[in-house]
Amino acid sequence: MVTPTTDTRIPVRTGATLADVAEAVGLHPSTVSRALDPGRASMVKAETRERVLEAAERIGYRPNLAARSLMTGRTATVAVIAADLGNPWVTPIIHGIASRMHDDGVVPIVAETDDQPGALAELVDHMVARRVDALIVLAGREGDQDVVRSAGQVVPTVVAARPLPGAGVGAVISDGKMGGALVASHLADLGHTHVAQLRGPSNVLNFPLRSRGFSSVAKARGLRETHLEMEVTSTKVEDGAALMEHLLATTGDDHPTAVFAHNDSMALGAISVLKRHGLAIPGDVAVAGFNDSPMTEHLTPGLTTVHYPGWEVGHAAADAALRLLEGDISLASIEIDQELIIRGSTDPTKA
């Protein structure tokens, strides 16, 4: 298991300081500081600046950001708190955040709560101690409003991806009601008359919204909706499978002909249960998911799903956080549109 190899020790040179550079060129540290900062370089004679840059390069000088932040009050760091980095829907969000922050030379610190109680408060505390310039919370659940609100009083804070009404900070989300409505409307268009939802945990506020959006359109279009009593606490493949089993067990031959799973993983679980029961997709039961995760396009049949605009949400959230940091006090709530992707799991013509 463990293969030890030969010990090749490498000599470690420890960081050169501003004073080292100053000494090398025979100037005062403050002059070197100016020469090295693009923003203040104009205060320095061009020739001096050349000498400083050359020396810094030669010595391998790297500014100590901790020392700098002590004076400037900025750390050039924004904390991103996610629920689960393993969830494919967060990756595009983080990419969007990183992309926007890169423009301003800011670096994201990402951490995750795993949706454990108390984890968010603990992480927020830690990030405040780190004096991050801003905080982006992707992991909020019902009940986290107080933690987020008090964070917002100490550091510019934005909620994103998971809505958290009442937290009193800016939010960037994609309207869950709309997403659920798109799916119900699509199923009605296909001629379904009996539908059901495999719902995510209700304390993650996206899910109740998706549910309400779906139900209200279903009702408006005259669809019969069977409501499952069962509640799950996560949205993994197993949860979707369990909900689907429960649905089949309680409805028997009178099962819905279409189900809306609140995310793609749950849809996958539902599909494998349906197959196991010998039911055809979409012939016997149509299945729709949510998020448009990377692999869903390549399943057989492809999964009908709502494309979640993660990159855009992340980008807008970072933008909001950075603007907040610059003193823009307009506390906006931003909504990004989502789109239904129709594939073979609901539409027989695409199978």
Place this chain on the structure above:
Amino acid sequence: MVTPTTDTRIPVRTGATLADVAEAVGLHPSTVSRALDPGRASMVKAETRERVLEAAERIGYRPNLAARSLMTGRTATVAVIAADLGNPWVTPIIHGIASRMHDDGVVPIVAETDDQPGALAELVDHMVARRVDALIVLAGREGDQDVVRSAGQVVPTVVAARPLPGAGVGAVISDGKMGGALVASHLADLGHTHVAQLRGPSNVLNFPLRSRGFSSVAKARGLRETHLEMEVTSTKVEDGAALMEHLLATTGDDHPTAVFAHNDSMALGAISVLKRHGLAIPGDVAVAGFNDSPMTEHLTPGLTTVHYPGWEVGHAAADAALRLLEGDISLASIEIDQELIIRGSTDPTKA
């Protein structure tokens, strides 16, 4: 629909300092510093400590980690440089890293290169400027040895997940040759006589290793291996599809009866191409992947794949980095075992 919650405002004043706490209790800052540090609290009278803790709590004091790091020389931060956070195989690695670091109160800063040329060098530079305590490189490719070696001279550095022989730093990997060998051996056991590989880019050194391990066992077991001329530069679903199309185009009816895709995404691409050509899996062509990504278990048929021990690799890498930081100079190369997961995409009895 905003559900207003009761406003339980938690009073948090912005940045109280050690001096503020000292003033509040009428003690010297140095005493407060001691009282607040669990490691030095024994130097302080118990009753004094109580008073300090109470005041700190009341004032909402949070130590400024930047200031602390200036004195201690530690930032309690380890940089993790990945190629692509969206790749499902990195998530368990990062979880493993975070889990180990959490024990020591250290926080990971993750960044990604997107496998862009020059990105690794740039990020390493940035992380050195941030004075991270250690560096874990998951994104190394052939040619990155110099960058990693020189990083290793400035900061404790460990390579993980992607091997980088010649970089002169410790490494934690899972042997690619072994993984490829497991697959070839399995296919031979099933009675296949004609096989092929859908290879990942050769500058990511896992892939040539997987290829060699596979080929050498294939040869030893008397299998005929068709070698594709085509090279891909990434390992997405599309790449697997393109390679599979190419394979079918060049071999015609004499196509291999089993293919080994160097990761699961490529396997998925291959599978969708095979289905499109009306070929049954595994009846006409068996397909194996690599990584055991989350969804592969729930595909139909399930995907045979090598389980990549990402969490363990990450955990061991963080452990190595932290030990290096503590002055443990034994520069070890650690290997973690992997395991073949046999499912319906190769084994008809499991379909």
Place this chain on the structure above:
DNA sequence: CTGAAAGCGCTTACAG
């Protein structure tokens, strides 16, 4: 057990 002083590596008014 507590205090006073020095210093970590920067930036930033203030002089010259």
Place this chain on the structure above:
DNA sequence: CTGAAAGCGCTTACAG
């Protein structure tokens, strides 16, 4: 255009 000094918020020898 450059220098000298002060200070950001901590920790850590050194005294007492």
